[in-house]
């Protein structure tokens with residue numbers, strides 16, 4: 001029989017259940033307690049009404065919120081791109097070749113090396129409060145390298161995305177159509193068993209709207225659900241395509257027309273903003289306020305990857321979103337928890353209500369607002385995943 005644990009004396013509890021507490025989307029409960037029953041949340045409410053349990057943890061007047069749900073990362077890689085980052089930040093011209101550098105290093109790495117990298121960044125994220133993390137292939141770009149990356153990822157997370165269509169593989173530079181055939185044919189056959197999602201980088205220099213549609217449609221026919229790298233570097237067809245195909249998320253959304261915003265607002269497709277990328281490439285921020293005011297669902301994720309956003313820190317992204325993208329602290333925390341869950345079409349994570357997975361983060365702060373108010377400070381004092389304290 002599994003045991004129950006009461007976490008009590010919580011100054012601020014973020015449940016993401018609007019029917020609780022103050023009636024806002026975060027469902028804030030003050031002076032609260034949570035019961036963990038096995039791997040699930042058994043009960044939430046005021047400390048004085050807490051039921052008896054086997055074990056008891058005193059939160060000491062701190063904050064408990066759902067573990068972060070990071071719905072966009074690229075952790076299957078090898079190699080290092082410090083020089084490229086330093087050059088970019090020094091104002092020296094950046095000569096393309098970035099992704100290709102990582103592709104060469106990733107192909108040369110052993111399975112053990114790739115898996116060690118993956119687990120290193122997953123545990124780094126866990127220490128910062130991330131209890132669900134999606135990750136993608138996309139640095140192999142051969143049948144064997146893409147499928148091994150996904151097989152390795154599937155050992156460590158349920159949220160695995162096939163991104164053979166990250167860029168055209170260097171071997172196919174002169175014949176991108178043949179590469180699309182590979183991605184939708186033999187590579188898809190090898191990768192589909194290991195993945196839940198299919199993704200494509202729909203951007204000038206990567207894949208155009210027609211190619212992206214062909215790739216996502218082929219994936220869908222194999223049981224993979226679409227998500228799209230859309231409108232990151234320029235205006236383009238990615239967002240409209242994501243909505244048309246009922247993709248779970250359109251990721252980046254930095255360059256949006258009014259029609260793009262409107263399409264997102266009237267769809268189930270979540271707009272996932274990845275401010276680590278704009279930070280690390282010194283690019284213009286996505287306009288979260290515009291999306292929220294239109295009624296779109298917004299998620300925040302790290303985009304952790306060695307080239308354009310080498311951070312695994314959701315709290316850092318929350319701080320950026322509040323400081324520079326027009327989100328309130330409440331909206332940013334919601335986007336990093338419930339928003340990420342929506343972007344992965346999950347209802348069992350991203351909230352702390354009875355029946356949800358017992359994924360909780362304890363912050364050494366009196367409220368969740370400190371995530372933005374105290375940027376760069378390691379506030380995460382404890383993490384439970386599936387009811388087990390792991391940090």
Ligand SMILES: [Zn+2]
Nearest residue numbers: 072074229303
């Ligand atoms: Zn990405």
